[in-house]
Structures are given as structure tokens and as C-alpha cells.
Amino acid sequence: MKTPCLLQKILVFIIATCLFFIPQLLQANAGNERIITDMAGRKVAIKGPVQRVVTTFKPASLCMLSLGLANTLVGVDNSSRKDPLQVSVWPDIQHLPGVGTKSMGINLETLVSLKPDLVIFYSQNDGLPATEKLTAMGIPCIVILPESFDSILQAMEIIARAMGNSQRISFVRDQMDAVLALVDDRLADLPGSREKTGYFASTLGLFSTTTGSMLQDEIFARARIRNVSSHLTGYFQDISPEQLVEWNPDIMVLSQHMKKSQVRLLDLAPLQGISAISQNQVYRCPSSLAPWDFPSPLAVLATLWVAQKAYPEQFADIDVLAQADAFHRNLYGKTMTKMGGALEDAID
DSSP: OHHHHHHHHHHHHHHHHHHHHHHHHHHHHHHHEEEEEOTTSOEEEEESOOOOEEEOSHHHHHHHHHTTOGGGEEEBOTGGGGOHHHHHHOGGGGGSOBOEETTTEEOHHHHHHTOOSEEEEOSTTTHHHHHHHHHHTTOOEEEOOOOSHHHHHHHHHHHHHHHTOOTTHHHHHHHHHHHHHHHHHHTTTOOGGGOEEEEEEOTTOTTEEOOTTSHHHHHHHHTTEEETTTTOOSSOEEOOHHHHHHHOOSEEEEOTTOOHHHHGGGGOGGGTTSHHHHTTOEEEOOOSSSOTTSSSTTHHHHHHHHHHHHOGGGGTTOOHHHHHHHHHHHHHSSOTTTTTOOOOOOOO
8 A cells, every 4th residue: 555655645746846847947938038029019029049130121231230240140131242341341241142122022932941030121111011921930020110310229229139139239329429429519509590401312313302201311400401301201202303493402412322324413404503503512422331321320420421511610620531430440340441431422
């Protein structure tokens, strides 16, 4: 009769042990799961370490490099593979598989074959439908919307939390704040009556402009330039030549990647009365590396650069290239000059 009693005791011990440890094991596993709310308001569950990341547009790739997380990338948008800054900072990126582009579409078959732990998407075009498909396949996706300086930092914070690595966020924020503080300080005494008006033409063409919902609007605003198209909403909006003449901006900035055929439209006779054109205040947004009008930490340099163009007397002693060199060195380990970069803001 002793054997059954012993078995009962063993069973009781095993059951008690399980009751004690299982909740702790479940709690431990739950601790490895991070619930991230992305910038589209989606709640995303991410388990364990993230070691394989795919980005689907250039701003996401630039955020990864700024956070020092490039070595986790296993696939990127096609344009990042050729981006001079990214290739210089992390040469391996040019050999990664390309998964497409935001404008031309993402190749989900290639993306899935990379077996990512995390995919970073955009909300425009086919971004959200693609995240739904991948989420249904068990692949975590986060959506970022970097269209202001604050939202650039917010995007990087979300990426860092998803990666379980937030060590560099404060450092990146400090670098951005330092450039903006310099601009704020130099323009603090500028009377409102001296503020200039500005027009920003997108990559799509001279008569495609940015709106008050876009990063370029904040670049102008922080430089104390009133964006003539700030009242427009959404993304790039087409305007007529007559509208541009009516706005008559004091300064015009063309996207770095605008085609020369579009730049030549500046020679149209009806436009010659525009102040920016008649006063030779038309520039390309630098730089020859990753453009500063793309959503990334580099965008604060566009504010410094355009503020000096608009108000040169306030920035007479400021060397924008030297400031850009220091910013690039702090974030990417190399100066802009050493990476072969130049401002290249002249209209050719």
C-alpha cells in the first residue's frame, strides 16, 4: 500500500511545481513580447530580438542608419542601395536585395523570402494593404509617417522600441536640436515685417509644390520663411504658372532631384517678374548625398541652409558646410566632405 501513496505524493509534487512555475514562465515569455503602437495607430506585437529588418522607403533606411542599426538590414528599398550617403556609411547596403520602391510598388514575394523579423512601411500608396498581408503571414510590420521634425524623432523612437534598442535616440535628438537652436538664436530678433515668402517645388516638377502637411513647410517655418503653399493640404499638389506668378515668392527652392527639363521652365517669359527669379534667389535643395528635403534627421540642415540664403546677414559667420560636416560626423562617423558630399545648391 506504500507504493500508491508514494505515487500520489509524486503527482501532487509535480502538479504543485507546475502550478508554481508555469505562470512565471508565461510571464517571462510575455516579457519578451513588445506591443508597439505605430504611427498609423496599429498595435504590433513583436517577440524576441529583432535581427532581420527590411525597409521599404529611403526615410526608413536613413532612420536605421541614424540609429546605428544598419547591420540588421537584410533588404531595403531600391533607391537606398544607390544612395551615396548610405553606401558610404555602410557599403554592404548596395549588395542587399532590393524590395521595390514606394512609388513603383513593393515586391512582397522578395520581401517574404528574406524572412524578416520586422518590416518598416509607409502609409501612402499600397503601404497599409501590404502591411495587412504580411501581418496575416505572421511578419510584424510597423508604419512610420516622418513629415515633421517631431515626427522624424517619433518614427525613430518607434523603430528603436521595436528593435529593443533605444540607446541613440537622445543623442540624435540633441544633434537635431542643436542645429535648430542655432537657427532660432540667429533669427530671434528678426521683425515679422522682414520675413520672406518661399516656394518649394517637388521632384515631380516646377509646378508641383509641397503643402502645409509636409516636412518642407516646417523647414521654411523654422527658417522664418512663409510658405506660399502652406494652406494646401495632402501631399504634392499641382499648381498653374499663373498661380506661381500670383504668389510671387521671394525665394524658391527646387528639390535636389528635379529633372533639368523642369528646371529650364524657370526661363518661361511669364515667370520673369517673380521676385525670386528676377533677384536670383532660386536654389536646389542640397546635398549631393542624401537630399535634405527627404524626411530624416538631415532635414534640420535644410533649415540652416535656407535660413542663411534668405537672411545672409544673420548668418554671415556661419559656414554651413562645416556645420553639415560636424552633423554627419556625429551621426554617421564621417564628415559630409569625406563622403564626397557637397552642397550643390546652384541652378544649372
